[in-house]
Amino acid sequence: MAASTVGCGWRPLQLTIPSLCGSGPGPRSMWACVRRLPGPAVTRRSVVATSGPGVSGTDHYCLELLRKRDYETYLCSLLLPAESRSSAFALRAFNVELAQIKDSVSEKAIGLMRMQFWKKTVEEIYHDNPPHQPVAIELWKAVKRHNLTKRWLMKIIDEREKNLDDKAYRNIQELENYAENTQSSLLYLTLEILGIKDLHADHAASHIGKAQGIVTCLRATPYHGSRRKVFLPMDICMQHGVSQEDFLRRNQNKNVRDVIYDIASQAHLHLKHARSFHKSVPVKAFPAFLQTVSLEHYLKKIQQVDFDIFHPSLQQKNTLLPLSLYIQSWRKSY
Structure with a gap:
């Protein structure tokens, strides 16, 4: 497949899993080895018990909301340091609350009202007067505990x-801007939760957030298509002579695949840029970037199916994700 100027330089992303207990362990022995690796226990009970000063119903509400609505992020959050988990759950639950507004309302006016509620909630949080809503209460605790920057929270809402x-x-660029103001902002806040103030970590977070936004847009394309909607960048579609109708009809010709190739390549480049800061980023920041595992997995799979965005394998759950995340955490890399 010919690469366009946007997608030039594509190379397969590699997620290498080292042999942890001798050469070539099978899946069962791999799991057994991982259980013996040093590191915090990440069972659900231990997370609830150690995630913060005292266990509350609001704490558990955020954990369950994230587990049900954003399972990959839930798994990543489990591998954060124990003292940071409850705040991370609160932050990500806040994002879930915002993300599900668009799909849960039938009229834009209702969505705007809900967004206004969260704007007012953030203002009240910073005046130590959060509303009696589970996510708001936990987010208030996180803000107090880590002195989180209000600007990033408001950017996500806006x-x-x-x-x-x-x-x-x-x-x-418009898609990247959206990703910067949502996904990257979440990562900046996660770094604050981890107590990291570092320019290189911020640069890595910016690129990883953009990669996350692009991949999320790609992954959601079949779902959006089923609802007669297409959100892929129009400039790349026009460059290849592809219309929205081609995606609604699940057309799989070369031009459609070239569109996906270009968009996926942009996510690949952002991951590459993020990793160029690897040696300069504090090791304590690495847990904030564990989502690169699932991003890398998706980009590798879409390359394997020749950028067929509708291939059934892309909708299958990655059953090895918990293992891959644990290994990445143990290796202290991103």
């Missing part, structure tokens, strides 16, 4: 609010 319009991104 960008989600603008995204209530069912319009495709005009270009890849």
